[in-house]
Amino acid sequence: MKRRASGLGNIYKPRHRTVSGELRESTTWWCRYTLLNGRRITVNTRTAVKKDAETFLRGRVAARDAGAPAGPDPKALTFEALVAMIRADYKANARRSLPRLNRPLVHLSRFFDGSAQAITNDRITAYVAQRRDVAKPATVNYELAALRRMLRLALWSEKLARMPHVKALSVQNARKGFFEEAQLEAVLAKLPDYLRPLVEVYFITGWRKGELLSRERRHLDLKAGWLRLEPGETKNDRGRMFPLTPRLRAILEAQEAATIEMERLLGQRIVPLFHRAGRPIKDFRGAWVEARLAAGIPGRLIHDFRRTAVRNLIRAGVAQRTAMELVGLETDSMFRRYSIVDETMLREAADKLARLQG
DSSP, X not given: OOOOOTTTOEEEOOXXXXXXXXXXXXXXXXXXXXXXXXXXXXXXXXXXXXXXXXXXXXXHHHHHHTTOOOSOOGGGOBHHHHHHHHHHHHHHTTOTTGGGGHHHHHHHHHHXXXXXXXXXXXXXXXXXXXXXXXXXXXXXXXXHHHHHHHHHHHHHTTSOSOOOOOXXXXXXXXXXXXXXXXXXXXXXXXXXXXXXXXXXXXHHHOOOHHHHHTOBGGGEETTTTEEEEOTTSSTTSOOEXXXXXXXXXXXXXXXXXXXXXXXXXXXXXXOBSSEXXXXXXXXXXXXXXXXXXXXXXXXXOTTHHHHHHHHHHHHTTOOHHXXXXXXXXXXXXXHHHTTOOOHHHHHHHHHHHHHHHO
């Protein structure tokens, strides 16, 4: 795009890359212009119409040339105001991660308490250096993401002239570990009876722990042959269904029969699909740790079931995109991060090559 003369400023649409590597352009026009004191102002015009954005910029430049105060005063913006803005933003957008927001805000508030003017590139670097000594890179990145969101909200509301650069740390978080059938059987033998169906369904579907713990009996359709996640219940808010394979059907039919018998004994309706004597299962970390230690696989995590499920689907000849959809992996980069290829698959590939070469 051809820019205007620096004295008049320019309008543009910023671009950014998504986690999948796709280059996306902003839907609204932004403008840049310079104040008489040399300070650069960047503002979202909040319009997708180019002519309206140009009119907005001309108005800002005219106000500047007339000597009117232009641009926000960074000294007037406090960190407490930034905190209030991000809390309001989370509530307005009904973000389920609102309860988790408190933890990063506590650490950020301790370091950046006072004026937002103190949030400079140097101070952000110092914050990262301090936090890396006591927190994992992924935790620091979550805090930086909250800080970045706060600053963007202030920028969009024109309470901040420009925002400093908030760069995320590089995180090596490729998942490790698979569950083989023998390992699954070993850990199932050490688990309480009420947890065994749940863990077996984890192994087959690879769904997230919260997704399965929140399933109710109404989400199981034995007649049509599906286990469902409704829109709004998943991480990306899209619904998802997993077909009842013979093994999965047998597990869930037995679970439903046991639940009906439990209802008869208790004399009350049981809603959760997986439960402990009719009560919802909130967490089972203690039982899981004891079972995996007793089974001789102390390093295995519940999250390893996700990788295992995708690997098993790929082994069965299911296309990558279909496997990702069934398990709930959003992007190709997530699939690559899970490092699905394992030793057995590599050996199978070598055997195929050997047969081809004679």
